[in-house]
Amino acid sequence: MINRRDFCKKALLVAGGLAIPLTALEIFNPRRLRAEKSGSGKVRWVFLVDTHKCVGCGLCVRACKIENEVPYDANVTRTWVERYVVTKDGKIHVDSPKGALDGFTSTKIDQGAEHPLEIRNEDIDKAFFVPKLCNQCDNPPCVQVCPVGATYQTEDGVVLVDRSWCIGCGYCIMGCPYGVRFFHPVHRVAEKCNFCYHRISKGMKSACVDACPFGARRIGNIKDPNDPVTKIIMTERVAILKEEYGTKPQVFYLGLSREVK
Amino acid sequence: MVHGEAWTIKEFFVYPNEYIYWTIQIVMYPFMTGLVAGAFVLSSLYHVFGVKQLKEIARFSLVFSFALLPVAMMPLMLHLQQPQRGIEVMMTPHFTSAIAAFGIVFTTYAMIVASELWFVYRKYFVDTALELRQLGDKRTPVQNFRHLLYTVLTLGAWDVGEHALEKDEKAVKFLAGLGIPVACFLHGYAGFIFGSVKANALWMTPLMPVIFICSAVVSGIALCIITYVVTMELRKLIYAWQRRNKPYLPSTEELKSAELHVVTMTTKYLVMFLVLAITLELLDLIFRGYTAVKSWDILRKVIYEKDFTKIFILQYGFGNLLPFILLLLPRLTIRRAVAATLMVLVGVFMMRWNVVIGGQAFSASYSGFMEYVLPIWPHDMETFKEGFFGALMVLLTPYVLFYGLTKVMPVFGLKEDSH
């Protein structure tokens, strides 16, 4: 049986509970959750890499590091260039010394802890360079796995990291199949290429695009049918990296070879 | 220095930003949560399923599980780059991430264990508080403090009549039952954190959570057995010494037979879960080899060449097969049981190691390898936190906490206890 005293106590409790604003309970609002996924905006940034044009000078890497304040000599980088050398015996040799920050200036292949490998010119079947950067995936697994909402995708498709909110768990680094992310050596939070968000949102191009003398890198807006980059992507044979992960990468490649990892 | 550079050796082609980002502390994390879950499940076997033989070890493992709880958090905090922001996991949880629910599941679990402990010890709290109250003004400052502590701990529930105690017992049963799925969830979900990373060829398997639960239970039981035996040995020593003035204490022989009985019973469960864990792991391995998808080339190199010793010798051989044989041989002795359970612990630890570090032993480009060199002597905070001594600290803390807890909630020698 409930007596008066108990009743008063419980009533007080309920009242106290109600006094907590309902918004406190809102972890997320289901109605807003249905917010349109594809977005209604007019801009969706994409990137186009022409591997035929890249010569491995690494000027893009250098410009990126300076523009985006990633310590120049730190062994991490938002963008990098890979060299592929396929030899007559069918072997694929890949390297990217310091992310090609200083370009490729030797025929020797860097093998990490192993000795550099000298490849004779006559053994080479094909050799080429492939620039890499964040794919600003349409289904970014890195964002999906962030436990605190510190990394996110903007309406125009760029994936950003909130430096004041990231707890530095590294889950997003693990979640990216392209090895794009790393911990910023100074800020100690997750760091990644963001297509130079501060430049593209001012009507400029990303630093790497401007720095490349060979036109191997281009940036564009896929929602604009008149954008030259869009036209190429729509009309030419372009490829993307690691399609099997279902990440829907938005960096498109011309002349991508099957050896590319 | 870039995070990860200090302990990563790269070989052949590895993406420039790839390092071993998840290190020893992430090995410790599932290992410690595993122990928590295992210890709790063990105690519940008595409370819920009434496995009488486990009565002795039940209360013990419950308190121990509670002592382990904060320690399951520790490796996570030590591994975060911004530990002071850790609370954000509760503030703005992003539930599409496997880590997001951790805070919530963990606290729920902690609250269940705490409440269960409260019911188990309520009578003791009340008795002690009343006893100290009777002393009145004659209390020393220490006694004063204890009086206050126990008074608060009773939460104002002073009724220790038969009826009330019966209710306690029911509550314990309920909580222990509720705790089992939560404990399994807590841990299986640690497995999900790895199993759901599609970018990692070694981790991504739906079996991961189940494998994690099984090995968790195995390690939890193993640790309880060892700690139990150690405490029993200590008791024997202490009693032998005290028996001179208190002859009513149990004799060494009595203790020994009781001890053996408990240990034999518990190892039976240990073996059961061990078999389950190994079966699943082997199934996973066979399946990968048979289907041989794109990643198998590099995985095979890691599993059968690079990490052969760690996987087949240390984990399966020394950590699983050997203790399995030792435990199944007839006429189990305490010493052999302890040796075997120690090996099991090593085995489970190696399993965590091989998953966490092994999963990062190859590049996502599938054309290079990374090796983790455990920093032994720390030369800065980072190499301490993610090195040998950081791990050691995590390993030892539960014992310190356990010692502290038993000061408040003694595990042995309660007069006529009901649970």
Added chain:
Amino acid sequence: MKNHVLRPLFLVIGVVLLFLAARTVLVPADFGVHERGYMYGWYRKGNEAEWKAVKVKYKTVAYCKECHRDKYDDIKSSPHANIECENCHGPALGHPDDPPTLSIDRRREHCIRCHARLPYKTSGRGDIRGINPLTHHVEAECTMCHYPHNPKREVKK
């Protein structure tokens, strides 16, 4: 004393309520679900502006040519036409106010990014005239002999 059994539950509820109250204070107001939905758009809106506010360092050739028209014309009529000024002269930042002069990168390492000979027929690199940096006038800076704005022209001594 009735139903002491619920005591721990009350305690727990109290803690949860306290926490929820704290949460309203501690989470920034603009934190929430934005355009990309809960899965990809759960964040603090204010952060977008923070990223947009990052300082631009490379101002591009359009900026340089406003004052250095002569140099611009010079390089534009050479095989180096596509090389941005800032690639060698360094980012303009606030130049000429801050910094008043830029530091030019004249190191060999800079030139051999392209001109270290790599004989790759299947890549544009193979077509670029190159040297072996280990044997070609090791002691000298490239600009001693080659005029960088127009490598075809004799260097002005």
